[in-house]
Amino acid sequence: MIKVTAKFNLLILICLLLIPSVLHGSNSFSFHGNVEWDLRINKVRDTVLNVEEMGLGELDDCLWCFVNPEITASDKFGFYARVRLQKPLIQNTSASLYVDQVYFNYDINPQISLLAGKKRLPWGYSYLWSPSLILNPQRYVFEPERYLEGIPLFVLGYSGAVTSPKLFGAVRTPQQKEELKLENSYLGFQIDRYFSGLELFLNGLTGYKKKAAIGLGIRKDVLGFIVHIEGSVVKNSQRRYFHDPSTLDEGDEIYYIKDRNWCTVLTTGFNRMLSENSLLIFEYFYDRLGFQGREFNNFVNSLNYFKDKSAQASDEYYTQSFSEVLGAYTPGSIRQNYAYLAYSHRLKKDWNFGLRSLTSLDDGSGFIYPFISFSAITNCLIEIEGCVPFYTEPNSEFGLLPLKWSTIMKIKIFF
Amino acid sequence: MTYRFKYLSFIIMLVLIFPKITFSETLTASQILSRVDESLFPDGLIMEVKMINHESDKREKEFIYEVKAIKEVGTLLLFKSPASEIGKKFLLKDRNIWMAIPGVSNPIRLSIRQNFMNSSFSNNDLMDTEYNDDYIPVLDDIIKIEGKDYYRIICKAKNPKVTYNKIIMIIGKDNFIPRKIEYYTRSGKLLKTLTLLDIKQLAGRPRPTKMVMRNQMEKDVYTTVIIESMEEKKNLPESIFTLDSLRK
Numbered sequence: 001m002i003k004v005t006a007k008f009n010l011l012i013l014i015c016l017l018l019i020p021s022v023l024h025g026s027n028s029f030s031f032h033g034n035v036e037w038d039l040r041i042n043k044v045r046d047t048v049l050n051v052e053e054m055g056l057g058e059l060d061d062c063l064w065c066f067v068n069p070e071i072t073a074s075d076k077f078g079f080y081a082r083v084r085l086q087k088p089l090i091q092n093t094s095a096s097l098y099v100d101q102v103y104f105n106y107d108i109n110p111q112i113s114l115l116a117g118k119k120r121l122p123w124g125y126s127y128l129w130s131p132s133l134i135l136n137p138q139r140y141v142f143e144p145e146r147y148l149e150g151i152p153l154f155v156l157g158y159s160g161a162v163t164s165p166k167l168f169g170a171v172r173t174p175q176q177k178e179e180l181k182l183e184n185s186y187l188g189f190q191i192d193r194y195f196s197g198l199e200l201f202l203n204g205l206t207g208y209k210k211k212a213a214i215g216l217g218i219r220k221d222v223l224g225f226i227v228h229i230e231g232s233v234v235k236n237s238q239r240r241y242f243h244d245p246s247t248l249d250e251g252d253e254i255y256y257i258k259d260r261n262w263c264t265v266l267t268t269g270f271n272r273m274l275s276e277n278s279l280l281i282f283e284y285f286y287d288r289l290g291f292q293g294r295e296f297n298n299f300v301n302s303l304n305y306f307k308d309k310s311a312q313a314s315d316e317y318y319t320q321s322f323s324e325v326l327g328a329y330t331p332g333s334i335r336q337n338y339a340y341l342a343y344s345h346r347l348k349k350d351w352n353f354g355l356r357s358l359t360s361l362d363d364g365s366g367f368i369y370p371f372i373s374f375s376a377i378t379n380c381l382i383e384i385e386g387c388v389p390f391y392t393e394p395n396s397e398f399g400l401l402p403l404k405w406s407t408i409m410k411i412k413i414f415f
Numbered sequence: 416m417t418y419r420f421k422y423l424s425f426i427i428m429l430v431l432i433f434p435k436i437t438f439s440e441t442l443t444a445s446q447i448l449s450r451v452d453e454s455l456f457p458d459g460l461i462m463e464v465k466m467i468n469h470e471s472d473k474r475e476k477e478f479i480y481e482v483k484a485i486k487e488v489g490t491l492l493l494f495k496s497p498a499s500e501i502g503k504k505f506l507l508k509d510r511n512i513w514m515a516i517p518g519v520s521n522p523i524r525l526s527i528r529q530n531f532m533n534s535s536f537s538n539n540d541l542m543d544t545e546y547n548d549d550y551i552p553v554l555d556d557i558i559k560i561e562g563k564d565y566y567r568i569i570c571k572a573k574n575p576k577v578t579y580n581k582i583i584m585i586i587g588k589d590n591f592i593p594r595k596i597e598y599y600t601r602s603g604k605l606l607k608t609l610t611l612l613d614i615k616q617l618a619g620r621p622r623p624t625k626m627v628m629r630n631q632m633e634k635d636v637y638t639t640v641i642i643e644s645m646e647e648k649k650n651l652p653e654s655i656f657t658l659d660s661l662r663k
Binding site for chain 2 (some may be wrong): 122124157159375379381412
């Protein structure tokens with residue numbers, strides 16, 4: 001049985017696939033993607049979050065299928081989609097189908113085009129975070145290229161030789177929920193410019209009521225270091241912070257919302273070729289809204305408190321509260337300061353080696369994600385990966401993960 | 416007066432009978448290099464290329480990609496095969512290169528010295544063949560190989576940003592098509608050798624359709640590039656050579 005998580009997405013996809021058949025001049029259809037089987041061995045450990053809450057088992061697997069149909073009808077129309085099918089085999093739960101992206105592009109003339117559908121808005125120069133564009137769903141920091149869910153949008157773009165300005169309208173859909181509400185909608189613009197080796201972009205957006213943001217990015221080759229700086233200021237940012245649970249009575253609101261007039265989000269980093277076969281990437285991320293010391297302590301205390309309370313008495317207030325606190329645990333974007341490091345090296349004979357590391361600079365916890373891949377067979381990739389959290393104390397950001405280490409074997413077949 | 420007239424008539428006769436010899440003898444190294452640029456690729460083009468990486472254990476890896484280029488504007492590569500590489504794009508503009516991979520949010524800007532798709536070519540070898548822009552050429556000699564005359568031109572790098580410090584080219588005197596190009600490091604060591612073969616009619620004139628790049632460090636490892644088709648396109652929009660086109 002297949003569980004379709006977003007039925008209207010599937011409907012849009014089917015419609016788009018049918019449109020070229022009724023259009024004259026339909027001239028190409030391509031259908032490519034990959035099938036992947038992941039097997040994970042997890043060494044779990046006790047934290048306030050147990051393995052069930054994090055969806056971890058000692059032995060997990062999943063069969064994935066990513067399909068990217070592309071249809072071009074005449075020279076002007078193009079239809080694109082990215083569909084993800086997931087089926088855990090060992091746990092034998094039902095398969096899930098996600099239409100992560102589905103959109104069409106229409107070239108009104110050689111310079112002006114219109115795009116509409118569900119898509120990520122590509123923008124900026126950073127690798128893991130995107131401070132200048134706050135609309136895209138946050139990347140999954142452990143595997144940034146795995147989930148690429150888009151947002152409902154339209155883009156009216158001009159393609160010029162030196163700059164490509166765009167106007168867009170988009171709806172932010174946090175937590176991958178389809179919330180096509182007016183208060184989640186934005187209108188914005190993007191302008192980019194390249195000259196003498198320097199890349200520049202500017203984007204601005206304004207939302208319903210008071211929300212607004214402006215972002216700026218720069219990228220340049222400085223003595224072989226490809227350096228980027230990207231930042232934005234967001235007007236009237238809001239975020240939930242948790243009260244100290246020891247001060248709460250049953251029924252009290254567990255969180256409060258801070259309004260910040262102008263809030264800064266920033267990334268800066270570089271990539272550098274260390275040799276012909278090796279690449280180093282470094283990135284620093286700052287989010288002024290991220291939890292600081294007392295705010296993070298309140299969050300961890302709330303996790304502990306509501307977990308204990310909901311275990312003692314199955315009161316809906318405590319169960320619901322625990323669920324709300326757990327929902328705020330987003331490793332890689334919950335605190336203020338992070339450092340990301342990635343290194344990849346091509347070894348001889350189809351072997352590649354690399355590692356990624358993410359560290360929360362606020363408490364020193366993080367994880368290392370080494371991998372080695374083998375690609376001797378055409379259209380087949382075999383990868384062995386590891387994920388080892390490191391932490392200074394159990395109640396640190398990555399110390400909360402109920403995982404000592406994880407080993408992952410991936411087999412990918414491309415078609 | 417009679418003497419002068421006879422002398423002038425003799426010169427005109429020579430020019431009419433042996434036009435090629437007369438003009439080519441007067442070409443400077445820079446002019447020869449300009450003709451090399453023209454002999455390899457037209458100013459604007461779309462071509463389909465097959466690249467085969469020959470590994471040391473006799474295994475081969477084959478890639479097919481489409482190239483769109485406008486001289487002095489940019490070069491765009493779009494991978495069509497194998498399936499694992501479909502959708503991968505490279506853009507070269509000035510001395511910068513960007514790579515876009517499906518699934519990765521932003522195009523990554525890279526060093527031009529990096530190996531192209533694990534081949535014996537650097538990114539620059541495949542994407543920028545306008546040697547006159549980056550090197551100062553000197554006509555070293557005219558040599559004979561298999562009965563044909565060839566120019567031997569030594570090109571020295573104009574600035575340290577280019578991939579090679581010195582390039583030696585053996586260029587056909589009749590068609591300005593290079594027969595062999597040697598690439599040297601800063602220390603003067605021979606690094607790579609490119610051989611150009613199979614001259615066929617492409618985009619309105621004879622051009623080499625096969626290029627073999629050998630890395631002198633790894634004798635058994637080499638890369639063959641075969642131009643499957645080439646079409647001259649003078650009216651390609653410049654907007655396709657922008658980062659915006661990589662993000663689409």
